[in-house]
Amino acid sequence: MQSIHRKRDISDMIDFQQYTFPSGLRLVHVSDKSMVAHFGVVFGTGSRDELPKEHGIAHFIEHMLFKGTTNRKPYHILSRMEDVGGEIDAYTTKEMIVIASSFPKQYFSRAVELVSDITFNSTFPAKEIQKEKEVVFEEINMYKDSPSEFIYDVFDSLLYGDHPMGKNILGTPESISKFDETSLKNFWARQVIPLNTIVCSAGDIPFKKVVALVEKSFCDFKNISSPVKREKPETAPIFAKSVKKNTHQAHCIMGTSAFDVKSKYRVPLKILTNLLGGPGMNSRLNLSLREKYGLVYQVDAYYYPFSDSGNFGVYFGTDSNSVDRCKELVYKEISKLADCKLGTMQLHNAKRQVKGQIILGSENHSSLMLSTAKSVLMFDKIWTIEEILSDVDSVTDSLLLETANRLFENRQLSTLLFY
Missing domain, CATH: 3.30.830.10 (Metalloenzyme, LuxS/M16 peptidase-like)
Structure with a gap:
């Protein structure tokens, strides 16, 4: 154990607890008395961390995390939490990729193991990559058909210009069509490291149990690389x-x-x-x-x-x-x-x-x-x-x-x- 921190909130009903593993991976736990528990991972990488040829790859990987691991086929990933009435989802922003699951608290260990599996053991199979490209193409088209949403991306592109902050999160059909297993694995290996990853949980689960389960499932997460330095964007003149x-x-x-x-x-x-x-x-x-x-x-x-x-x-x-x-x-x-x-x-x-x-x-x-x-x-x-x-x-x-x-x-x- 490297460090544990604990804070009790104003309501006196919620505890915030934090633990840092030797690898630098950090865990935060929100303790409450609910019958529902939550577990997730926040990765400190997003669309702004993509290389020019990778436009849209962070979001595409978020999709592909549910498309098969060395231990599970896509259906078994989707069913693992839903079979017990829970749910699991993910989303991508300019600076983060987030996986989160909610479920009855007795299935906490199931959620930890599943999230660990898709984090470390995703295989990005070629057949699933081709199918998911079509799914994302439709997501892009759906977004373009909603001008009240699409306008935000276009405004960002004008504000930030060619900087990665100005590029939309989804990518383009042209950039996505070039993705393959190697490009996905390269981005994931380069960007996902313990020092910019936060494991998080909430629920009526003893903190020692949370630490033990995370340590067991994330113990192989030992990439000692430092986060890639970001280039601060310059914004355009008034337009x-x-x-x-x-x-x-x-x-x-x-x-x-x-x-x-x-x-x-x-x-x-x-x-x-x-x-x-x-x-x-x-x-x-x-x-x-x-x-x-x-x-x-x-x-x-x-x-x-x-x-x-x-x-x-x-x-x-x-x-x-x-x-x-x-x-x-x-x-x-x-x-x-x-x-x-x-x-x-x-x-x-x-x-x-x-x-x-x-x-x-x-x-x-x-x-x-x-x-x-x-x-x-x-x-x-x-x-x-x-x-x-x-x-x-x-x-x-x-x-x-x-x-x-x-x-x-x-x-x-x-x-x-x-x-």
Whole structure:
């Protein structure tokens, strides 16, 4: 044993525990009293870590992890957890690949063994590769048929240019068609190492048992390589681009580069983004564009912080004749945030809403498990819910104003329009 850390959360019902194995592999466990348990692995590699010829390979491997190991055929992988009423899934982001399973807690050892098997023993059979290429081609086509989703990828490509951060996660038919067993194994061997992998679990399972099971199943994970160094992206100058799509509705993103995950402005911008266009119907943009003027059905603000960069944007869908008016209203709300401090009650309400959302979200223990693992991966630290709420409380009106002015320095955003 190298190290064990333990934290008890504000609710006094959840324990956060951490263990580091000699290989550098880290384990985090969220202890609770539920009949349901969760197990997963967060790999610190994603689409931005692909070489030019590998565009889409991280996501493709995520699919192929379920297509056969030295011990199991695809059907047996899919059935292993589903036969007991559980589930297993995976997803890929620009900086991570995640595998996660949820199940009745008595099947915890089954989940650990299965996730270990697909992590270390996937064979990437040629026949399955060819079939899965067709599946991913259809996934790409489905995505392109949804302009309200596809526009985000196109905006990123304009914002980051040729940098890997600007490439979509799915890849292209041209790049995917070149993948084979060797290329998949090369990427997996190069990128998946103990030092950038977090094993995570949640449930009413004794921590010593969790450690023992993970140690047994992941003991051969001894790649001593260091994570590949990433190149920080440069973002494009302000741009305005329109693309003819012949859709019934115009789709627009107004956005800019933003702060990375370790920036002092990350939490303030989370608060501002929620205030401006968060999920609540009382967000400023929803109250203006939808409730007051009836111009949109959907308007959202988003902020995605990454390890060395970030992006912020506002999305709305509206009639083509209303695009300019919607842009004016977005700029109006942004200018308010950058020109004036929030009042005492406005600040209190903005922070209270964010804290409430955090507390509600913590009830989903699968999500809590994964967010804790990602915290350890990015910061090498577990933040309890109490500490996260304290970070929100510490934000001042002056820091919010400073954040808004750093982000909206010239009161101008890049725009992409599908019409």
